[in-house]
Amino acid sequence: MKKGKSLTEILNIKYPIILAPMFLVSNVAMLVAASKAGITGCVPALNYRTIEEFKVALKELKSTCKGPFGINLIVNKSNFLYKEQLKACCEYQVDYIITSLGSPEETINMAHKVGVKVFCDVVNLAYAKKVEGLGADALIAVNKEAGGHFGPTSYQELIPELVNNCNIPVISAGGVGNHEQMQQMINLGAAGISVGSIFIASAESDVLDEYKEACVSYGAKDITFTNKLSGSDCTVINTLYVQEMGTQQNRLEKFLSKNKRFKKWFKAFTFYRGMKKFQKAAFSATYKTVWCAGPSIEYVKSIRPVAEIVNDLVNG
Secondary structure, three states: OOOOOOHHHHHOOOOOEEEOOOOOOOOHHHHHHHHHOOOEEEEEHHHOOOHHHHHHHHHHHHHHOOOOEEEEEEOOOOOOOHHHHHHHHHHOOOOEEEEEOOOOHHHHHHHHHOOOEEEEEEOOHHHHHHHHHHOOOEEEEEOOOOOOEOOOOOHHHHHHHHHHHOOOOEEEEOOOOOHHHHHHHHHOOOOEEEEOHHHOOEOOOOOOHHHHHHHHHOOHHHEEEEOOOOOOOEEEEOOHHHHHHOOOOOHHHHHHHHOOOOHHHHHHHHHHHHHHHHHHHHHOOOOOOOOEOOHHHHHOOOOEOHHHHHHHHHHO
16 A cells, blocks of 8 residues: 555646656757646656756746646756755745656655645665655655666565555556556555656657667567666667767776765766767757657657647546
């Protein structure tokens, strides 16, 4: 049994689904479409290069998105814009923040002062208990089937472990491509689900058509992971360029990523270098096809509107 409220009650939405925050993919149009379809959407703050651009997007969302929406914040030192992004989220009173890759303590404290909920990415029970103790409103349980940065544990293990040992709602992230899989998560006790990869090829997404078509043409067996792009393991489509580039750090990169003196700066450098590669591949015609996606692209058969994808998820 899930603990406490369903995501539908927490955010006052029709269906317990978050259109997940995807770097360079999630956008205002997708969040607006998600809201109209009865779910909620979340966009990474890092999809906007400057605070000014971020505030323009927040203003547009406040005026056009009729339902709740969220912002994903990278809360570690690699995100040099974090503090300003957090202030903007509080200023515009977004409905919720999803924190990733760092301690959410400051985010929780500031957000709660203005009535903004905070959901925290977690990959294990120990960290889940930590953020629960800090006052998180819900857990985003990132399992091993998630796209982008993923966890080490299957959803079959992770959801029950968190539900049985934590006292706040658990939202499952990863491994959902159809109605049956969504129901499996709910039956295990999840208060809701966060779904990303099957929305990459949505009509409202403004990434390259080649990226969308790759999500249609490739499947779960074509997903690999690399630590060369962000310093942490990340899932990508195993294109010819990815195969040529290699997926593991070389000896020098491994040394710099572990050296006490250099690791902080090298991690930040690796993160931004990787994000630039993702950005170029997502929006520019290039042979350097580094496309982030998860195994759930197995269920993407065509480019369709967000509303149709949501309908399939909730009705089968």
